[in-house]
Amino acid sequence: MNRIRIPSLNVLLAVFLSVAPISIAAEVRPADAIxxxxxxxxxxxxxxxDFARPQRYPEASGRTVLLRIxxxxxxxxxxxxxxxxxxxxWVRYTRRMDKRVASEVNGKSFNxxxxxxxxxxxxxxxxxxxxxxxxxxxxxxxxxVIHPSPWKIDCLxxxxxxxxxxxxxxxxxxxxxxxxxxxxxxxxxxxxxxVPDFLEDFPNYELPEWFDAHRVQLHTRLGPPFMRRDPxxxxxxxxWFKEMxxxxxxxxxxxxxxxxxxxxxxxxxxxxxxxRNVAREIIEDAHSxxxxxIAYYRHIEDEWAAVNHPDWRxxxxxxxxxxxxxxxxxxxxxxxxxxxxxxxxxxxxLGADGFYYDSVHMPRSGCWCDHCREKFTTMTGLEHPGSxxxxxPVWHKLKEFNNYTIARTFANWRKALxxxxxxxxxxxxxxxxxxxxxxxxDHRVFQILDCHKTEFNKGTVYRSPxxxxxxxxxxxxxxxxxxLGFGFDVARDATDGRPAHVWAHRIxxxxxxxxxxxGMVGHGCIANVDVRxxxxxxxxxxxxxxMGERVSPFLKGTKPICHVAILHSEQARDRDGLDHxxxxxxxxxxxxxxxxxxxxxxxxxxxxxxxxxVQREFRGIQNIFVPNYGNLSExxxxxxxxxxASGGKVILNKPEWKWHTDAxxxxxxxxxxxxxxxxxxxxxxxxxxxxxxxxxxSTEDGKQLTICLMNxxxxxxxxxxxxxxxxxGDNQQSLANxxxxxxxxxxxxxxxxxxxxxxxxxxxxxxxxxxxxxxxFQNLAVIVAQY
Numbered sequence: 127m128n129r130i131r132i133p134s135l136n137v138l139l140a141v142f143l144s145v146a147p148i149s150i151a152a153e154v155r156p157a158d159a160i161x162x163x164x165x166x167x168x169x170x171x172x173x174x175x176d177f178a179r180p181q182r183y184p185e186a187s188g189r190t191v192l193l194r195i196x197x198x199x200x201x202x203x204x205x206x207x208x209x210x211x212x213x214x215x216w217v218r219y220t221r222r223m224d225k226r227v228a229s230e231v232n233g234k235s236f237n238x239x240x241x242x243x244x245x246x247x248x249x250x251x252x253x254x255x256x257x258x259x260x261x262x263x264x265x266x267x268x269x270x271v272i273h274p275s276p277w278k279i280d281c282l283x284x285x286x287x288x289x290x291x292x293x294x295x296x297x298x299x300x301x302x303x304x305x306x307x308x309x310x311x312x313x314x315x316x317x318x319x320x321v322p323d324f325l326e327d328f329p330n331y332e333l334p335e336w337f338d339a340h341r342v343q344l345h346t347r348l349g350p351p352f353m354r355r356d357p358x359x360x361x362x363x364x365x366w367f368k369e370m371x372x373x374x375x376x377x378x379x380x381x382x383x384x385x386x387x388x389x390x391x392x393x394x395x396x397x398x399x400x401x402r403n404v405a406r407e408i409i410e411d412a413h414s415x416x417x418x419x420i421a422y423y424r425h426i427e428d429e430w431a432a433v434n435h436p437d438w439r440x441x442x443x444x445x446x447x448x449x450x451x452x453x454x455x456x457x458x459x460x461x462x463x464x465x466x467x468x469x470x471x472x473x474x475x476l477g478a479d480g481f482y483y484d485s486v487h488m489p490r491s492g493c494w495c496d497h498c499r500e501k502f503t504t505m506t507g508l509e510h511p512g513s514x515x516x517x518x519p520v521w522h523k524l525k526e527f528n529n530y531t532i533a534r535t536f537a538n539w540r541k542a543l544x545x546x547x548x549x550x551x552x553x554x555x556x557x558x559x560x561x562x563x564x565x566x567x568d569h570r571v572f573q574i575l576d577c578h579k580t581e582f583n584k585g586t587v588y589r590s591p592x593x594x595x596x597x598x599x600x601x602x603x604x605x606x607x608x609x610l611g612f613g614f615d616v617a618r619d620a621t622d623g624r625p626a627h628v629w630a631h632r633i634x635x636x637x638x639x640x641x642x643x644x645g646m647v648g649h650g651c652i653a654n655v656d657v658r659x660x661x662x663x664x665x666x667x668x669x670x671x672x673m674g675e676r677v678s679p680f681l682k683g684t685k686p687i688c689h690v691a692i693l694h695s696e697q698a699r700d701r702d703g704l705d706h707x708x709x710x711x712x713x714x715x716x717x718x719x720x721x722x723x724x725x726x727x728x729x730x731x732x733x734x735x736x737x738x739x740v741q742r743e744f745r746g747i748q749n750i751f752v753p754n755y756g757n758l759s760e761x762x763x764x765x766x767x768x769x770x771a772s773g774g775k776v777i778l779n780k781p782e783w784k785w786h787t788d789a790x791x792x793x794x795x796x797x798x799x800x801x802x803x804x805x806x807x808x809x810x811x812x813x814x815x816x817x818x819x820x821x822x823x824s825t826e827d828g829k830q831l832t833i834c835l836m837n838x839x840x841x842x843x844x845x846x847x848x849x850x851x852x853x854x855g856d857n858q859q860s861l862a863n864x865x866x867x868x869x870x871x872x873x874x875x876x877x878x879x880x881x882x883x884x885x886x887x888x889x890x891x892x893x894x895x896x897x898x899x900x901x902x903f904q905n906l907a908v909i910v911a912q913y
Contacts, residue, residue, distance in 0.1 A: 598707050
């Protein structure tokens, strides 16, 4: 049996200043309370090398939680009590199943914690306090033993009080971190300029019509295994995609860290491509069926490069290679970036219409290779941080340097690839960026992207061990449909209003497909719907592609109208980056709150970002809502002054607007609404269902206004498990959540259009100054006003 010992036990005896509790019997933590971090066990007795592993977690007390406690073994905690008596032992935990927890105190067994219920929601950690036992303690040293259970634990609290019930507001986050002057200066320093020089290479970019005019596209992950077991499906799926109504599709050309699927002059070649040009056959099959093909190119891992050029690998602080999900991560600060570009240029010459870049582009935690160390110090004047430490301002600067590396790399690739084919489209993934809980990638890269790739549910992942700022569990919950819309709109607006490419996978039922597609398209995005390879061709997709072809002509070439724009200032957010609770309270939650109000009031809204604000890209905005004005640089404040001088209105969030609390929410909503300068001749809808969404778009010449009305789409199943996924009728409860059709909608349309019609149904509508009555619809109504 292995015995793992911790040299010193960090047992904290402290009384924290209380804040307004959520639901507690006693308002102040008792003076006798003992707080023990879960990772500070005295001993772990186990036969497993993977038992009781600490993991960094922003929402944890001490920023660390303990996991892998389900293997055989016991955790032993030793602590001192000032007096003997009966004490309550509390634990902060999260788990995926209901199960009792066994423990011992001074040799006496307990099985009291029957309320250790499932706290997982949509794969996110929801933390809860549970009473582990009521046990007799002796004066002096005591021992608590916890037996294995499938959970994560954060900390333990022991008190003689019978009435005290701990909660996050009083126990963990009642205090804010006070930064030193040097930390404040470091967090306020910009690693890269708000508007890098490379942005000048891509002014006023417009997407090519072949891409922009088809707002519903297909995605498939046909990879090398299909070449062996079903070569026709692998090499010649074009005829089946055409039968489904597809015009544009994305598919694998490099799936992982394998060699090229064509006879490349750079790096390794896949076995199947030694005697044939597989990539050429796939591309020609698409074109022969009248389809455009976007090549999924897995660029972050490459086995040949990792073996032959070990100095190109990303390494951790100990110099060990950083693993990706499909091989070793390769560094974009090394010559590896040139290898990837050379191979992409070969694919452009073979006829690829675009590239699809998945994954994180650089490790989220940073890279410690010699290339990064040298360039980081040259760029910032700082020494490379010695570890991954979210409490270290220098590590935050490394994250920003990482983002600049990504932006510079894609800017270089884009310049070279567009020179070869100006109509080529680069679709670039952003990982967790739309959910705002991390700073991997930033506004600089999105402005130079052709298209921002995200995923249907990505904007809802607010709690994650990998997130830098996990959503505080005691904050007011956010509504699912609002979070989905938020994710779509920030992804769209970060690329100057160009449609985001939203991947939605394993949606098999036609009703779910239509609702999800309506939500993505209606928010001005491209619905990138994933078909299961074994179901090609799938008739469930046909109605969504047909709907896309009906409405896409009236969305192509348009830009979103933002009567109210919410400033997404990463600069303001990052200055508070050492305190995830402050980040959410002062910057992120006010953004969500304002967006929630505007969405529910059916007012066209969106987002403006630091680099766009500095460049005065106001895009017809009437109001700009600013969550954290005090954290803005003088450049951003000057831009806001210019916006006001041009006739716009700046709305500053106020400290007394407690958006994140149940008690403060309604007052914040009321005060925010009272500040809006919303002109009477602007677009606005009334009626319909409570969760109906509205977004509006206009052509540059102002001769066409397109207004999308979407019924609630948050009920759909996305990412279902199993080879066949979800099929119609499998889940009656889910189908029962489908909302009633939207009816009784009246839409105010400004000006006096010469023609108004609904593009999805083809119905002509009658305009009047009082408003246009919209016919009943189930998923999507696209109102087109022509002037």
